[in-house]
Amino acid sequence: MAGTHNMVAKQPSLVWSKAFYFCFYAAGAALMPFLVLYYESLGLSGRQIGFLAGISPLVSLVGAPLWGGLADITRRHKLIWTIAIAGAISMALVLSQVSVFLLLIPVVIVYALFAAPIIPLADNAVMALLGDRKNQYGRQRIWGAVGWGVAAPFIGQLIESQGLQWAFWGYAGIMFVGLLVVQQIPFHPVSVQVPFWRGARTLLSNRAWLVFLLLVFFGGAGQAGIHNYLFLYMNELGASKMLMGLSLSIATISELPMFYYSDRLLARWSAKGLFIFATIMYVVRALALSYIHLPWMILITQLLHGLTFSAMWVAGVSYADEIAPPGLGATAQGLFSGIFMGISAATGAVLGGVLYQDFGGAIMYRTMAIAVAVSILIFLAAQWKLNQGRLPVSRRNL
Numbered sequence: 001m002a003g004t005h006n007m008v009a010k011q012p013s014l015v016w017s018k019a020f021y022f023c024f025y026a027a028g029a030a031l032m033p034f035l036v037l038y039y040e041s042l043g044l045s046g047r048q049i050g051f052l053a054g055i056s057p058l059v060s061l062v063g064a065p066l067w068g069g070l071a072d073i074t075r076r077h078k079l080i081w082t083i084a085i086a087g088a089i090s091m092a093l094v095l096s097q098v099s100v101f102l103l104l105i106p107v108v109i110v111y112a113l114f115a116a117p118i119i120p121l122a123d124n125a126v127m128a129l130l131g132d133r134k135n136q137y138g139r140q141r142i143w144g145a146v147g148w149g150v151a152a153p154f155i156g157q158l159i160e161s162q163g164l165q166w167a168f169w170g171y172a173g174i175m176f177v178g179l180l181v182v183q184q185i186p187f188h189p190v191s192v193q194v195p196f197w198r199g200a201r202t203l204l205s206n207r208a209w210l211v212f213l214l215l216v217f218f219g220g221a222g223q224a225g226i227h228n229y230l231f232l233y234m235n236e237l238g239a240s241k242m243l244m245g246l247s248l249s250i251a252t253i254s255e256l257p258m259f260y261y262s263d264r265l266l267a268r269w270s271a272k273g274l275f276i277f278a279t280i281m282y283v284v285r286a287l288a289l290s291y292i293h294l295p296w297m298i299l300i301t302q303l304l305h306g307l308t309f310s311a312m313w314v315a316g317v318s319y320a321d322e323i324a325p326p327g328l329g330a331t332a333q334g335l336f337s338g339i340f341m342g343i344s345a346a347t348g349a350v351l352g353g354v355l356y357q358d359f360g361g362a363i364m365y366r367t368m369a370i371a372v373a374v375s376i377l378i379f380l381a382a383q384w385k386l387n388q389g390r391l392p393v394s395r396r397n398l
Helices: 002-041 046-074 077-095 101-115 118-162 165-182 196-204 207-236 241-260 262-290 295-302 305-323 329-359 361-388
Strands: none
Touching: 002 046, 002 118, 002 165, 046 077, 046 101, 046 118, 046 329, 077 101, 077 118, 077 165, 118 165, 118 241, 118 262, 118 305, 118 329, 196 207, 196 329, 207 241, 207 262, 207 295, 207 305, 207 329, 207 361, 241 262, 241 295, 241 305, 262 295, 262 305, 262 361, 305 329, 329 361
16 A cells, blocks of 8 residues: 555656656757758858767766766755756757857857756656656656657747747747746655765776776767768668658657566666667667668668667666665766767767768668677676676665
8 A cells, every 4th residue: 555655646746757858858859950950051061060069969978977966966956957957948049149150169068068967867856756666767758759759840840931040949948848847846865875975986986887888888879870870871872851751750659669668678688688689779770771772761770769779778777777876866877878978979970970971871880880789799798707706786786
């Protein structure tokens, strides 16, 4: 009876967490796909656009763990979460008014700095709310995919009829609703058993965590290669714009079953096992892309998006929560997000660009598939060595 009572008591909070994921990713659908078009409308060169696009992942590498650490140190998670969202809204509106490249650089940096911790803090809060049902994280995060899928066609039509400025206004408006939603989400700080800096040293010296982050790096770099160059590759194969849009819709739909049933996969394979599975599926997806000659066949590979990106995200968030010492959940989530969406995304984008320019899309995807496959073997070998040495693998052993 007590367990049932706790589940019922937590349900309203989980409704608000679903609403936040919906708002955040709906706002992302309003702005992120159109930023490059906005930069192009200002007359920026390809190199300038690439430079601006590369700022956010690099800032995320530093910003996400720093904000997370600040939240864990001060125990003011909701306040910092609120400041980050308000700052992102404000800087997005400032960005819409700047048209000079040299002025865009600091604005984009500050925007990225505010945006970096929003999802790590959300994931940390949701994990705390779930309690002993943490494996159901995917059923909360699924609403982010729903938000993106619902908002994308509407905001696209609005921008087409009213202009690119509505990308910024749409983002600001939806994120403001998300800001109001955050105020309804309770956050109960975990009691800290050791000083923050001692806990941080423990986390950063945990070899199992560091080895896992190495796999996260390669997996994230591979994902960036697909996301950044898919449309260029489709264009190279002669795909229509309608087919490109359909490929995004299929990728979004593929996330839904992955998020919904992720609790069963986590229970069966564990977080690390699920991440390994996702990286293997990435190798399959990238190799399949490299051998495709007919544009419509890319739609089939897009069905694997949920088994690669979504599975990696659920597994990473779950393992970060599992490995974090008590009271350092936001720090661990920030580190995972900073690696996956930060340095690995930037590395994948840069190396993918070099490979694409010199050898074409097929060789780029094939090379990235081989690199990720090798990283899986390295991870398994390192994991075997860790187990042989009986090194700590979870926070219960820290």
